[in-house]
Amino acid sequence: MSAPVGERPTGRLSGMWQGLLRDLRNPLFRNGYALMANTAITAVLGMGYWWLAAQLYDPADFGRGQAVITAMRLFASLTALGFVGALAKFIPVAGRHTPKLIVRAYVIAGATGVVAALGFLITLPWWGPTYATLGGFGPGLFFLASVLVWSVFTLEDVTLAGLRKATWVPVNSLGYGLVKMAMLVGLAFALPDDGIFVSWIIPAAMALIPINILLFRKVVPRHVRQTETVTTRPLDFREVGRFLSGDYPGTLSILASVYLIPVLIAARVDEVTFGYFSMAHTLGSLIELLAMNMATSLTVEGSFDRDRLASNSRRALRRAFMIIIPIVVVTILAAPLILRVFGAGFADQGTLLLQLMAVAVLPRVLIEIYLSGLRAMGQARRLALVQVCLAVLVLTGTLLLFPGAGMNSVGYALLLSELLIAALIFPGLRKMLNGGETSQSSVTAGSA
Template structure:
C-alpha cells in the first residue's frame, strides 16, 4: 500500500499524469452523479418523459458540440503555447462554438416536423428559444473543461462537475412535481448556465494570467490564427466524424424507436460512452504535454498508454461481468434490453485506448491530415456497420458496430503507433549511426 501511495504521489508531480488522473476522476464523478441523476429521473418521471429528456439532451449536446468538440484538439494543442494570445484564443473559440451550435439548432427547429414525435416537445416559440439558449450555454460549458486542461489546470475540472452534478440532481427532484413534462431538460440546463459565471471568472481572472506569467520566459512563438486555422481544417472533419459516433447515432436511434425504448437504450449507451471517455481523458492530457515538450512525446505516449490500460482494463472487466446488475438499478427492463449493448461498448473501449493515444501523438505533431484520415475512416466504418446491422440486431447494432470498427482501426494503426512509442529510441539509434536526423 505504501509503495502504491508513493507511486501515486510521484505521478501527481508529473503534469501528464496529474491532468490525466484529474480528467479520469472527473469522468468517474460524472458517471456516478450521472447514474444517480438518471436513477432519480426514472423514479420521479414517467418512462416517456425519461426517454424524451434523454433524447432532447442528446440533441442539444450534438448541436453544441458541432464546433466545440472540434476545438478540443486545437485548444489542447495551442493553449499551452499561446502566451499573451491565450484570452483571445479562448474567446474566439467560445464565439465560434456558440454561433455554430445556435445556427444548427435554428435550422433544426425550422424543420421540426421532419424529426418525429419525440422532438415535438420543442414546438412553439418558448420551448424553441429555451432549447436554442441551452445549445449556446452547453457549447461554452463544454469548452471550459478543455480550456482548464489546455492550461494545465485540469484539477479544477472534477470539482466543477461535482458541484454541477449535485445541483442538477437537487433541481431535478424539486421540479418533479412542478414540471412533470420538461423538468428533466430544465434541471439539466439551469445549473449549467449558472456554472458559467464562476468558472469563467476562475479562467480569465486566475488561471490565464498565471499561465501567461509562467510561460513568459519560454522562448516560443505564439500560434498565429492562420496556423490554428490550418490545424482545424485538417482536424475538424475528423472530429465531426467522432461527433457522429457519439451524438448523431443516438439521435438517429431516437427517430426510429419509441421514447420508452430509447430511454432504456440511452442509459446503456451513456454508461458505455463514460467508459470510452476514460480513454480520451489521458489522451487529451497527452496532447497538452506533447505540445508543451515534444522531446518527451514518445515517453509520454508510453506512460499514458500504460496508465490508461492499468485503469481501464479492470473497469471493462467489471462492466462486462456486472452489466446486468448495473442496469438493474434502473429497472428490470433496462437490464433486459441494455446488458448486451453495455458489454459490447465496454469491450470496444480496449482498442479505443490504442486509437486515442495514436491520435494524440498526431495532434501533438500537428499531423492534421493523418488525424482526419483515421477519424473519418473510423466514423465511416462505425456508421456503415451500424446501418448494416440495425435491421438484424436492433439497438445492439450500435455496440456491434463500435466493437468491430474500433478493433479494425486499432489493428490498422498499430504499426504506426509502435513507431511513435519508440520514436526516441529510433532517433537515438540514428544519431549513433551518424544519421543526420530521425526517420
C-alpha cells in the same frame, strides 16, 4: 532478511501511495488523473441522476428528456468538439494570445451550434414525434439557449486541462452534478414533462460564471506570465485554422458515435425504448471517455515538450490500460446488475449494448493515444483520415445492422469499427511509442 508476512500489505500500500504521489508531480499524469476523476464523478452522479429520473418521471418523459438532451449536445458539440484538440494543442504555446484563443473558441462554437440547432428546429417534423415538444417559440428559444450554454460548458474542461489546471474540472463537475440532482427532484412536481431537460441545462448555465471568472482573472493571467519569457514564435491563428481544418473532420467520429447515432435511434424508436437504449449508451460512452482523458493530457504535454512525446505516450498508454481494463471487466460481468438498478426493462434491453461498448473501449485506448500523438505533432491530415474512416465505419455499420440487431447494432458497429482501425494504425502507433527523443524545442513547464 524479508519483512514479516503481516507487514507486506502495509509496505505494498505504502509503495503504491508513493508511486501515486510521484505521478501527481508529473503534469502528464496529474492532468490525466484529474480528467479521469472527473469522468468517475460524472459517472457516479450521472447514475444517481438517472436513477432518480427513472423513479420520479414517467417512462415516456424519461426517454423524451434523454432524446432532447442528446440532440442539444449534438449541436453544441458540432464545433466545440472540434476545438477540444485545438485548445489542448495551442493553449500551452499561446502565451499572451491565450485569452483571445479561448474567447474565439467560445464564440465560434456557440454561434455555429445555435445556427445548426435552428436548422434542426425548422425541420422538426422530419425528426419524429419524440422531438415534437420543441415546437413553439418558447421551447425552441430555450433549446437554442441551451445549445449556446453547453457549447461553452464543453470547452471549459479542455481549457483548464490546456492550462494544466485540470484539477479544477472534477470540482466543477461535482458542483454541477449535485445541483442538477437537486433541481431534478424539485422539477418532478413543478415541471413533470420537461423537468429532466430543464434540470440538466440550468445548473450548467450557473456553472459558467464562477469557472470563467477563475479562468480569466487568475489561471489565464498566471499562464501568460509564466510563459512570456519562453522563446517561442508568436501564435499564428492561421496555423490554428489549418489545424482545425484537418482536425475538425475527425471529430465526426466522436459526434457520430456519441451524439448523432443516438439522435438517429431516437427518430426510429418510441420514447420508452430510447430510454432503455440511452441509459446503456451513456454508461458505455463514459467508459470510452476515460480513454480520451489520458489522451487529452498527452496532447497538452506533447505540446509543452515535444522531446518527450514517445516516452510520455508509452507511460500514458500503460496507465490508461491499468485503469480501464479492470473497469471493462467489471462492466462486462456486472452489466445486468448495473442496469437493473434503473429498472428491469433497462437490464433486459440494454445489457448486451453496454457489454459491447465496454469491450470496444480497449481498442479505443490505442486509437486515442495515437490520435493525441498526431495532434501534438500537428499531423492534421493523418489525424483527419483516421477519424473520418472511423466515423464512416461506425455510421455505416449501425445503419446496416439496425434492421436485424435493433439498438444493439450500435455496440456491434463500434466494436468492429474500432478493432479494424486499431489494427490499421498499430504500426504507426508502435513507431510513435518507439520514436525516442526529438530535437525540437519544448515549452517550459513553468505553468505547472
